[in-house]
Amino acid sequence: MDFDLTSEQSQLKDSVDRLIGATYGSLEARQNLAKEPLGFAEANWAQFAELGLLGIPFSEEEGGFGGGPVETMVVMEALGRGLALEPYLASVVLGGSAVRLGGTAAQKDEIIPGVVEGSLRLALAFTEKQSRYDLFDVAASARKADGGYVLEGAKSVVISGDSAQRLIVSARTSGSRRDRDGISLFLVPANAEGVKIHGYPTQDGGRAAEIALSGVKLGPETLLGTEGEGLAILERVADYAIAALAAESVGIMEALHGLTVDYLKTRQQFGAPIGQFQVLQHRAVDMLIALEQARSMACYAAMMVEHHDTAERAAALSAVKVQVNRSCRIVGQEAVQLHGGIGMTMEYLGAHYFKRLTMVESLFGDTPHHLRRVSSAGGLAA
Structure with missing residues (x-):
């Protein structure tokens, strides 16, 4: 099976990476944006709309760009790497999915164009x-x-x-x-x-x-x-949310792992970089393994989030959430431990990655909640 991005998906990745990199180039830039009245800059939201990011999940007939779960995964990874503050999850993934799945033709005609152009947030x-x-x-x-x-x-x-x-x-x-x-x-x-x-x-x-x-x-x-009959819509929206959060977590963990490895290479102790100590190298590798496990599950979520079998889809997304939650905890805690005291200071970017991973771990179900769901479903394999 080919897991490589298509040329169009690669172009999307490059575009959103450039946007997030330019907007969130430093912790200070993020903190300044958080002080805006809405908690983010509306000008940045308008840029999201200009690039077509807000229309990705919607079909061309609905006024969107006809993307799918993989395109959403690409965007959410980039938002995670930059710790972006824009309400993409809330408006496009959660609200947009609810309208897309449950709305009448008239409701879609009224709401989706506004969401896509950035003038209406859900x-x-x-x-x-x-x-x-x-x-x-x-x-x-x-x-x-x-x-x-x-x-x-x-x-x-x-x-x-x-x-x-x-x-x-x-x-x-x-x-x-x-x-x-x-x-x-x-x-x-x-x-x-x-x-x-x-x-x-x-x-x-x-x-x-x-x-x-x-x-x-x-x-x-x-x-x-x-x-x-709104519960069925809510459950489908929760599936999309878990898939999106899995991708965002991968972006966060990737950035946090890179930040930690860089710190190990530069922090001096006993006259040498601490990255030369084998035990710390092993712990950095443990972080990488957890990251790659989460990446695999994020890809699995993108594959399964629109699966036709409700029970199989629910079990798969719960399994995704279990592994991603575990990876979030491993990567987050190891990063703090390997950084030492600086890892928990609010003046350091790594602490903010850790906070977001902790938040993601509890959104739409913690690990015990989803373990119970997988167990009740009899596991992933018959």
Whole structure:
């Protein structure tokens, strides 16, 4: 099987690498961008749109560029290497996938062109304080009224929720809190009456938001997909998120491994670079092995994320998350240990890579959560 990139994919890789390299050339540049009102520079977001990065997952019929999981993997790796702050995961991967999978033709015509050109940002509001990693644990409600719906409830840790103009909110139209049926998705304007958004910085330098919904009145056209069947869309979106995070993690680990090896070559101890000590060489190799294992699983995720068999796809993506999480921990912790005290200082880029790896490890399910899923599925092989 040929795992090499096509010429078009290689050109995409070169373009996004140049963009991220020019934008995030230093830790100081990243910290300055994080101080922007939205947590990133809107001018950079416009550059993403000009290069076509925001339209990659959407078909040409939908106004996009007809890319797929491999193209998304290429972009996410580059974003990881640069520790990019732009809400690509939130708007394009999460929100964009929800609209692409569940939207009507009219909804796609309204939303996707804005996402592609960068004038409309999306955020997926699906987690609640009690839900942890269970997508079906939804307490927010949507009751019918005056031909539409009225939303009540709250959403927590909404990734880039304070920079989105449109929220995709999961709410229960029937059933009890932990029922798998009865969950619906709604397109909610961020400035709608009754929506209160409290944004805050996250530990990895990004942004998230707590969102309160009180008497939010919505028309019937805001329902995304079939009423009561939103969980299937959420589960598919989570698959795309895991594949994207796997690729981002590879980019982060690749950069952090390179940073660590450079440090071992230059740090002097006992009159010689510490990289000459065999035990440290072995630990650097352990980091490389973990990185390559994660890279293989990121490729596997890109292959399996659109697999037709739901059960096989779910087991595969959970296996990806398990290995990537393990690699994140190995590479992150070894980097800190090999750097010594400097590895945890906020003035050093390596510490910020470590923080992002720690955050990624808990997004969309930690290792025990996905191990249980793989085990319940009977493993990857019959």
